Amino acid sequence: MALTEQEILAGLGKIVNEITGIPAVEVTPEKSFVDDLDIDSLSMVEIAVAAQDEFGVEIPDDQLKHLKTVKDVINFIQA
Amino acid sequence: MRLSQGSPGARVLAFGGYQPADVVTNDDLAQRIETSDEWIQSRVGIKERRVAGPQESEIDLAVQAGGKALAASGLSSSDIDLVIVATCTLEAQIPNAAGRVAHRLGIEAPGAFDVNAACAGFCYGLAAANDAVRAGSATNVLVIGTEKLSQWVDWDDRTTAVIFADGAGAAVVGPSETPRIGPVAWGSAGDKSEAIMVRDRNSFLQQEGQTVFRWATTALHPVAKAACERAGVDPAELAAFIPHQANLRIVEAIARKLGADNAVIARDIVLAGNTSAASIPLALSRMIERGEVPSGGLALLLGFGAGLTYASQVIELP
Numbered sequence: 506m507a508l509t510e511q512e513i514l515a516g517l518g519k520i521v522n523e524i525t526g527i528p529a530v531e532v533t534p535e536k537s538f539v540d541d542l543d544i545d546s547l548s549m550v551e552i553a554v555a556a557q558d559e560f561g562v563e564i565p566d567d568q569l570k571h572l573k574t575v576k577d578v579i580n581f582i583q584a
Numbered sequence: 585m586r587l588s589q590g591s592p593g594a595r596v597l598a599f600g601g602y603q604p605a606d607v608v609t610n611d612d613l614a615q616r617i618e619t620s621d622e623w624i625q626s627r628v629g630i631k632e633r634r635v636a637g638p639q640e641s642e643i644d645l646a647v648q649a650g651g652k653a654l655a656a657s658g659l660s661s662s663d664i665d666l667v668i669v670a671t672c673t674l675e676a677q678i679p680n681a682a683g684r685v686a687h688r689l690g691i692e693a694p695g696a697f698d699v700n701a702a703c704a705g706f707c708y709g710l711a712a713a714n715d716a717v718r719a720g721s722a723t724n725v726l727v728i729g730t731e732k733l734s735q736w737v738d739w740d741d742r743t744t745a746v747i748f749a750d751g752a753g754a755a756v757v758g759p760s761e762t763p764r765i766g767p768v769a770w771g772s773a774g775d776k777s778e779a780i781m782v783r784d785r786n787s788f789l790q791q792e793g794q795t796v797f798r799w800a801t802t803a804l805h806p807v808a809k810a811a812c813e814r815a816g817v818d819p820a821e822l823a824a825f826i827p828h829q830a831n832l833r834i835v836e837a838i839a840r841k842l843g844a845d846n847a848v849i850a851r852d853i854v855l856a857g858n859t860s861a862a863s864i865p866l867a868l869s870r871m872i873e874r875g876e877v878p879s880g881g882l883a884l885l886l887g888f889g890a891g892l893t894y895a896s897q898v899i900e901l902p
Contacts, residue, residue: 550794
């Protein structure tokens with residue numbers, strides 16, 4: 506069964522918090538990882554790897570660079 | 585046909601390291617390219633690195649480190665019958681480095697060959713030395729990792745200029761009644777060969793940072809664990825863990841996943857940068873000099889880099 510946006514958002518918030526220390530509540534769909542959350546490219550790789558373990562969806566590096574916002578990642582995982 | 589008479593085991597007798605004198609700080613780099621001390625430290629963990637000038641070649645660096653290891657081993661040049669140089673940054677490929685380095689150190693007519701396994705090169709060379717001593721192909725081996733990455737880096741490219749540096753490290757390997765160098769766990773991933781490469785002789789080194797970071801933080805701790813298993817050593821027994829000094833974040837991620845809870849973790853990259861094949865023996869020689877690791881303790885080495893290549897083994901510290 507496909508995960509809901511809320512379930513993925515909660516999972517992403519937890520992952521971002523574990524990797525960067527940013528509070529999970531700050532991870533909201535419209536936020537940009539780089540511009541709003543100040544997450545660098547290597548931490549994005551760590552988030553992608555953790556998201557793969559959590560949601561079973563691989564996010565390759567050539568896709569990762571197009572995923573700017575939290576919503577972009579949610580959409581990619583749902584697709 | 586007869587077989588050669590080998591030794592039951594091999595051991596590292598001594599390490600030696602050498603860095604060129606010129607320090608390049610992050611602020612120095614920031615004057616040339618768009619970067620900052622804060623940016624570099626947070627991304628790769630490096631505060632400063634050393635760079636050799638035009639008068640000092642990768643051969644010179646190797647001679648310095650090799651000479652130090654030889655002196656510390658208590659052996660003389662005439663005791664060495666095999667010299668292995670791990671490097672991927674020779675200015676010219678012919679002749680090889682090992683013969684020239686041996687000659688400069690007064691080692692007469694040894695077997696002499698180079699290993700190109702990039703940043704994994706020292707661990708590959710150490711494995712070859714271990715096998716040579718055990719098989720009887722050599723009695724005492726000088727293994728050197730030497731790199732002058734500065735001559736292959738585009739100093740205007742901030743994705744590589746902030747990372748790579750020059751240096752050399754060496755080990756003397758000799759016979760032992762008991763095994764003090766463990767079995768190697770090695771391999772390669774040629775499907776990712778373009779992740780770190782120099783495209784042709786007129787090009788600079790280029791690296792796909794995210795690809796390498798993902799690979800290093802997900803594929804390598806199983807290799808390190810395999811080396812422990814093959815040696816019959818539990819990671820909790822390790823006194824030291826010396827992964828290739830690629831990036832401090834990679835070093836710490838692998839260390840966390842390995843579970844070497846009692847080990848001193850090498851963080852030499854902070855003051856040395858990424859010196860490819862030199863980084864492991866350079867880091868270890870400095871840890872030994874500072875008394876951070878115990879003689880007789882177990883250390884896990886893990887080399888990884890362009891190829892992609894990787895190799896890992898447990899050794900007993902000299």
